[in-house]
Amino acid sequence: MSRNLTAELTADLRSRIVEGAIRPGEKLPSENTLITEHGVSRTVVRAALTRLQAEGLVATERGRGSFALTPPSASTTAAPGTRAPVTLEDRLHLLEFRMGVESEAAALAAVNRTDRQLKAAEAALADFVDSGEHPAHAMKADYEFHRAVAAASGNPFFLDCLTSLGQTMIAMPRTRLITGQPHYSGDHFAQVVHEHRSVLAAVADGDGPAAAAAMRSHLANSRRRMRAPQE
Structure with a gap:
């Protein structure tokens, strides 16, 4: 069965935000860093960030990057x-x-x-x-x-x-x-x-x-x- 790379990256970043490894207000790793760390394409990284934005866990500011938001308790x-x-x-x-x-x-x-x-x-x-x-x-x-x-x-x-x-x-x-x-x-x-x-x-x-x-x-x-x- 083929891996769903977007789902895997989304799950990893989600858990890091919810568990506090990436704290509210903290900047997420850059796209290039995530590409290197996870061995995925830029398309996969952007798709994962889009999912996290829809969940209210991430905000992306043009020119500044993506930041973790306060997860609901x-x-x-x-x-x-x-x-x-x-x-x-x-x-x-x-x-x-x-x-x-x-x-x-x-x-x-x-x-x-x-x-x-x-x-x-x-x-x-x-x-x-x-x-x-x-x-x-x-x-x-x-x-x-x-x-x-x-x-x-x-x-x-x-x-x-x-x-x-x-x-x-x-x-x-x-x-x-x-x-x-x-x-x-x-x-x-x-x-x-x-x-x-x-x-x-x-x-x-x-x-x-x-x-x-x-x-x-x-x-x-x-x-x-x-x-x-x-x-």
Whole structure:
């Protein structure tokens, strides 16, 4: 049986990142180094890096190389029986699903939220704003904001849905940078903060249609950022 060189190289690099041999923010070996170490072609190396990018484990910056990202921990994975997003296509499909679910949740939150639930959403947003230079923290805070909006809907099935999806439902754009640099890159992070604030403002004002529109716009923009070519 012939060896699948791309799969072997992908598995090796994946394990090194997940196990911490290559730490978050650390630069991966160059293409030439990987070619020499593994005895593979440049095509194989680039295919393996593409797979790791789709899994959210690697970010490649033109002219600088590829860097390891913070891998999701076991506590951030989807619930058993829930499809976990792995490929770019999976993440795009998940964002489409979330647009339908979370837009309605935001609309209901504007009508049903309590003062305590509004404060919880405000706290989650503040945590997100403060986490821009820490990718793992930012991912968790982003997730908690969306859960807070779902909880404020007054319908427990919305919260159950987001809880079952787990933190990996948060779609990191291809331009997400390494630890120690802005979470989405400067302009993108500021835009996401603005989008979250728009959702929260509509919920606070009790404007259901505006809250739904703001959430739909945010997730549609997330989908666009996910599809955007690397800069």
